[in-house]
Amino acid sequence: MTGTEQDDLGLFTDLYQLTMLDAYLNEDMHEEAVFTLFVRRLPDNRKFLLAAGLDPLLELLENLSFSEKQFDYLADQGFSDQLINYLREFEFSGQVRALPEGTVFFENEPMVEVRAPLPQAQLIETLVMNQLHLQTLLASKAARIALAAGDKPILDFGARRVHGIDAGVKGSRAMLLGGIRATSNMLAGHHYSLPVAGTMAHSYIQAHDSEFDAFKRFTERFPDTILLVDTIDTIEGVKKVIKLAKQLGDEFKVKGIRLDSGDLGELAKQSRKLLDDNGLEHLDIVASGGLDEYKISELENNKAPIDSFGVGTGMGVSDDAPALDIAYKLVEYAGKGRLKLSSGKPVLPGEKQVFRETKDGQFSQDTIARYDEQLPGHPLLQKVMTKGKRLPSHQRDFEKICEHAQQQLQQLPPSIRTIEKSDSYQVHISDRLSDYQQQVTEQVKKGGTS
Amino acid sequence: MTGTEQDDLGLFTDLYQLTMLDAYLNEDMHEEAVFTLFVRRLPDNRKFLLAAGLDPLLELLENLSFSEKQFDYLADQGFSDQLINYLREFEFSGQVRALPEGTVFFENEPMVEVRAPLPQAQLIETLVMNQLHLQTLLASKAARIALAAGDKPILDFGARRVHGIDAGVKGSRAMLLGGIRATSNMLAGHHYSLPVAGTMAHSYIQAHDSEFDAFKRFTERFPDTILLVDTIDTIEGVKKVIKLAKQLGDEFKVKGIRLDSGDLGELAKQSRKLLDDNGLEHLDIVASGGLDEYKISELENNKAPIDSFGVGTGMGVSDDAPALDIAYKLVEYAGKGRLKLSSGKPVLPGEKQVFRETKDGQFSQDTIARYDEQLPGHPLLQKVMTKGKRLPSHQRDFEKICEHAQQQLQQLPPSIRTIEKSDSYQVHISDRLSDYQQQVTEQVKKGGTS
Numbered sequence: 001m002t003g004t005e006q007d008d009l010g011l012f013t014d015l016y017q018l019t020m021l022d023a024y025l026n027e028d029m030h031e032e033a034v035f036t037l038f039v040r041r042l043p044d045n046r047k048f049l050l051a052a053g054l055d056p057l058l059e060l061l062e063n064l065s066f067s068e069k070q071f072d073y074l075a076d077q078g079f080s081d082q083l084i085n086y087l088r089e090f091e092f093s094g095q096v097r098a099l100p101e102g103t104v105f106f107e108n109e110p111m112v113e114v115r116a117p118l119p120q121a122q123l124i125e126t127l128v129m130n131q132l133h134l135q136t137l138l139a140s141k142a143a144r145i146a147l148a149a150g151d152k153p154i155l156d157f158g159a160r161r162v163h164g165i166d167a168g169v170k171g172s173r174a175m176l177l178g179g180i181r182a183t184s185n186m187l188a189g190h191h192y193s194l195p196v197a198g199t200m201a202h203s204y205i206q207a208h209d210s211e212f213d214a215f216k217r218f219t220e221r222f223p224d225t226i227l228l229v230d231t232i233d234t235i236e237g238v239k240k241v242i243k244l245a246k247q248l249g250d251e252f253k254v255k256g257i258r259l260d261s262g263d264l265g266e267l268a269k270q271s272r273k274l275l276d277d278n279g280l281e282h283l284d285i286v287a288s289g290g291l292d293e294y295k296i297s298e299l300e301n302n303k304a305p306i307d308s309f310g311v312g313t314g315m316g317v318s319d320d321a322p323a324l325d326i327a328y329k330l331v332e333y334a335g336k337g338r339l340k341l342s343s344g345k346p347v348l349p350g351e352k353q354v355f356r357e358t359k360d361g362q363f364s365q366d367t368i369a370r371y372d373e374q375l376p377g378h379p380l381l382q383k384v385m386t387k388g389k390r391l392p393s394h395q396r397d398f399e400k401i402c403e404h405a406q407q408q409l410q411q412l413p414p415s416i417r418t419i420e421k422s423d424s425y426q427v428h429i430s431d432r433l434s435d436y437q438q439q440v441t442e443q444v445k446k447g448g449t450s
Numbered sequence: 451m452t453g454t455e456q457d458d459l460g461l462f463t464d465l466y467q468l469t470m471l472d473a474y475l476n477e478d479m480h481e482e483a484v485f486t487l488f489v490r491r492l493p494d495n496r497k498f499l500l501a502a503g504l505d506p507l508l509e510l511l512e513n514l515s516f517s518e519k520q521f522d523y524l525a526d527q528g529f530s531d532q533l534i535n536y537l538r539e540f541e542f543s544g545q546v547r548a549l550p551e552g553t554v555f556f557e558n559e560p561m562v563e564v565r566a567p568l569p570q571a572q573l574i575e576t577l578v579m580n581q582l583h584l585q586t587l588l589a590s591k592a593a594r595i596a597l598a599a600g601d602k603p604i605l606d607f608g609a610r611r612v613h614g615i616d617a618g619v620k621g622s623r624a625m626l627l628g629g630i631r632a633t634s635n636m637l638a639g640h641h642y643s644l645p646v647a648g649t650m651a652h653s654y655i656q657a658h659d660s661e662f663d664a665f666k667r668f669t670e671r672f673p674d675t676i677l678l679v680d681t682i683d684t685i686e687g688v689k690k691v692i693k694l695a696k697q698l699g700d701e702f703k704v705k706g707i708r709l710d711s712g713d714l715g716e717l718a719k720q721s722r723k724l725l726d727d728n729g730l731e732h733l734d735i736v737a738s739g740g741l742d743e744y745k746i747s748e749l750e751n752n753k754a755p756i757d758s759f760g761v762g763t764g765m766g767v768s769d770d771a772p773a774l775d776i777a778y779k780l781v782e783y784a785g786k787g788r789l790k791l792s793s794g795k796p797v798l799p800g801e802k803q804v805f806r807e808t809k810d811g812q813f814s815q816d817t818i819a820r821y822d823e824q825l826p827g828h829p830l831l832q833k834v835m836t837k838g839k840r841l842p843s844h845q846r847d848f849e850k851i852c853e854h855a856q857q858q859l860q861q862l863p864p865s866i867r868t869i870e871k872s873d874s875y876q877v878h879i880s881d882r883l884s885d886y887q888q889q890v891t892e893q894v895k896k897g898g899t900s
Contacts (some may be wrong), residue, residue: 012618014609014634015648023650023671029657073640118657125653126635129610130618137613159464160579161773163587164616168462168580171614184464185576190523198465200473203575203780206788207479207568210897221473231790232898261792313773322772323611323763330653338656340681342711447660448682 053135102405142178158316256284503585552855592628608766706734
């Protein structure tokens with residue numbers, strides 16, 4: 001089991017969703033609910049997030065179901081026949097409004113709003129949060145890394161340390177959405193038709209008694225490869241590439257070398273000089289090993305002659321911010337606005353819209369408003385699913401999603417796009433939404449005293 | 451797609467594993483290789499690790515295969531018929547020696563050693579690392595949290611923010627292995643027969659117009675539940691539980707309350723007093739919301755009257771150390787020891803064994819040795835798989851694995867078991883292994899100059 005088969009994913013939920021659902025059925029509480037998914041506070045090292053994971057999530061929702069074995073399990077756990085029969089017939093029939101994938105967003109802004117009968121909207125909470133959290137987290141981290149590298153390609157080498165198979169596959173998609181050029185993960189490459197990259201590891205060199213022989217044999221099978229030069233001694237490794245180039249003459253098609261340890265900036269400079277001095281100006285230098293946006297930025301500032309970067313763990317687990325304070329909160333039930341007053345965890349009630357204003361081609365400020373307001377700027381949330389089916393207008397084409405993400409990132413003000421410390425982006429709450437929040441708060445307080 | 455179906459997992463590999471494999475086949479390099487999996491350096495906030503994930507991994511290895519669509523994909527990617535035919539017949543036939551799950555270990559100690567024909571051992575690298583990394587990471591984090599809570603139960607509430615479905619399911623197993631009492635994740639509970647826990651969320655309260663009605667209706671369906679009291683005002687919430695107790699009299703079966711926001715220590719004290727003053731001494735207090743081993747330790751030091759802790763994100767993503775510096779390195783091929791000399795990344799060549807000495811019932815020191823040495827102490831690595839099949843002696847029973855983990859943790863010296871800063875555990879390298887490393891290093895340097 002790696003993430004279970006798709007038709008069993010109904011049970012990817014917290015026990016309390018099922019107990020609440022059982023109680024809702026018992027109380028005949030089937031009226032429509034609206035839940036809002038949003039990030040309460042950005043991590044210290046983030047000034048924006050990049051929405052990701054929507055299309056894979058909607059695909060899961062369209063197919064969400066349970067297996068017979070799972071029903072037996074629920075019966076063993078003491079759940080009612082009423083609940084089990086409900087789940088047997090379960091088909092998600094709700095509406096989803098969402099930020100299109102690749103849209104940048106900020107704290108407290110609704111990323112997704114689900115409108116569905118209360119038991120349905122409740123049941124899917126865990127899955128919705130889990131999937132959008134993972135993919136938004138990794139797309140956002142990847143965007144920072146891609147921005148730090150400017151025009152230089154980033155390759156995702158994270159499959160070995162990303163948290164599990166699902167994170168490996170969907171994470172690679174999310175990272176490409178964030179601006180990464182290719183992934184080493186073949187399962188992700190196949191499943192999502194992503195560009196893949198990779199050539200050789202140290203083990204290949206190690207398995208040969210001579211590094212030079214290893215280079216030579218590998219290029220016989222893959223002439224236009226990237227040779228890994230740091231298995232024994234980096235500079236000596238580069239010299240062997242030069243020796244091979246001389247030996248092969250016109251047959252030498254190698255495209256570059258990879259450095260994976262040591263002082264990457266200094267080794268890149270020495271390697272570049274050696275290559276150039278020997279007529280190999282056209283060979284690229286790929287650097288990898290413990291890289292992230294901060295290290296890449298430092299290498300770029302020092303003008304290290306590196307042509308592309310392989311980034312693994314730091315990106316794949318979003319190591320400086322491995323989780324987002326994401327929440328999925330009830331904001332309306334049976335036509336009435338809802339919120340909770342738990343300290344430090346404010347909720348904006350009701351269905352909402354976000355209006356984004358642009359000035360001189362750059363985003364200038366956002367306003368979170370009630371869903372039916374008309375405010376200056378561009379409304380961000382779009383209807384993407386009704387009656388449990390994705391709408392034709394919903395963007396599924398991954399290339400277009402990636403283009404949208406790049407356009408969004410280009411429109412971020414430089415102070416938000418940078419990885420340096422700076423001001424945060426301005427997000428307002430509209431007067432009407434603010435009034436409504438006040439009004440619902442009063443109602444809830446009354447419910448707390450009755 | 452959530453992690454793909456099991457029979458497609460052969461393709462969960464990095465592209466370079468396949469290019470190397472293609473080259474190995476081209477060069478007829480089928481002799482036996484040994485790869486060692488180990489953690490190079492412990493994260494700053496870890497003084498030990500808890501081995502986890504072995505049995506789920508071995509199950510995957512027994513069943514590893516590819517789908518026809520994947521072969522088409524590989525052909526499209528330019529892979530040779532020779533490679534594709536090899537994968538079509540692929541069946542892992544290697545030997546695995548490993549630390550039993552639940553064994554504590556330290557940096558540089560082999561956790562797993564795989565002996566198999568080189569192409570096989572190479573192909574599985576990405577999967578082996580990914581799976582053991584995830585599960586060891588989360589079991590180790592969970593062990594710290596469980597130790598900080600002493601005898602008080604910890605509940606895993608992390609499903610919503612753990613990185614994807616696979617991490618959610620296998621992670622819950624790993625966290626229970628680390629000492630957590632139960633999980634909220636129903637898919638994990640079902641798949642691995644784990645104890646599950648959970649009652650109600652804020653949304654249930656919010657969906658009712660009155661908090662008191664919500665409590666009352668929920669207890670009609672689930673009389674012996676835990677009521678969540680912080681949706682509106684924590685202390686007022688507790689008072690409503692008391693009101694309900696008075697109203698229901700002998701029918702009141704509620705087992706406890708849950709606090710999920712605010713100053714948990716202070717609110718627990720006030721709640722405890724209110725409950726006790728009203729004859730509800732038997733109600734437990736569960737605390738949750740942003741907890742980890744540091745916060746639990748602080749609450750325990752302040753004698754907060756909390757009976758159990760729900761821990762989510764901090765544990766589920768191992769937030770203070772979201773990745774381990776885990777490596778899977780070629781250490782032997784065709785009967786010869788192998789290593790690489792890349793700076794800062796030392797490798798111990800050849801098959802190895804770890805001997806652990808115990809003094810007064812506590813682990814005192816470990817020695818990493820060659821596999822055939824006989825040294826004082828208990829040898830830790832056991833043969834768990836031969837010819838690609840799990841051995842009958844390999845422990846699959848999850849309860850026994852958990853017992854072993856608890857015994858191991860109890861035998862850790864207090865200075866290693868604590869979450870405070872202190873010395874690290876002593877790990878030596880045997881003289882014979884040290885000599886062998888020297889000898890292989892010389893050989894490899896020769897290979898670097900030839």
